[in-house]
Each structure stands twice: as C-alpha cells, then as structure tokens.
Amino acid sequence: MKNCTFVKGLNLEHCLIDGDITFNNCFFQEKCSFYKTIFNGFLNLENSFFNKRLELKYGVFKNKVNFKNTTFKNKVNIPYADFKSINNYLNININFRKNDRETARIIKDSFEQQNNIIEANKFYAIEMKKEKMNYLKI
Secondary structure (H helix, E strand, C coil): CCCCEEECCEEEECCEECCCEECCCEEECCCEEEECCEECCCEECCCCEECCCEECCCCEECCCEECCCCEECCCEECCCCEECCCCECCCCEECCCCCCHHHHHHHHHHHHHCCCHHHHHHHHHHHHHHHHHHHHHC
16 A cells, blocks of 8 residues: 555544544554444545454444445454445455455445445345355354
C-alpha cells in the first residue's frame, strides 16, 4: 500500500462520535474494536487493510460507512452492527473462510438496495456456499 498510515490497533468502547472520521489508506496491524460506539457522522475506511479482526459489535452507525477497496485478512464482525444507512462495499476483499454467512448476506443486501445486481450476485454465491457448508456440518 503506497502512502499508507500504519496503526497498531484501535479500541473504542462506549463512545459517542459526532463528527466524520476518515481512516483512508491505513494499515491496521492489530485488532480494532468499535464496541458499543455510536457514530453520528460518516466513517470512511476506504483503501484500508485490516490484518487482524475488526469488531463492530453493538456499534451504531447513523451515517454511511465507506468500506470501498478495504481488505479484511481476518474476521470482520458486521452482523452485530446496527447500520442505519446503505454502506459502500465496492471492491471489498474479505477472507470468507474466517467470516460467516450473515456477513455475506448483509453485504449482498446493501448491493441489492443500490440496484447493483452484479455485485449482489457475487455475495449471494458466497452466502449460499457458506449455507451449504453449514448444512453439511449438521
């Protein structure tokens, strides 16, 4: 990643953030957590790389979150986040071996709401593959 900022880790718990936050071109080396944090403004994570887990558990995002061109090498905990707006997941790179079906479903749903059927179908295929894997485990 050229012109990137290295961030060891980020841990926000029980915070209220009123303004916009931008983490463009960041390389997050350690786990990041936005646990029970409320974002009233825009959260921009464009072109960033998360080497470890991103925990959005019980976070409330009242404005858009931009995940465009963001890479998640490990788990991203989207299913427990409360998104009030349609997010930008264009060109997102997620390791789905370490993520669940619900994460694929949420991203697919966001693309469907934007009428981006081609991208929605990609995540639908991942969602169904994960469902089949869960079914075969039973």
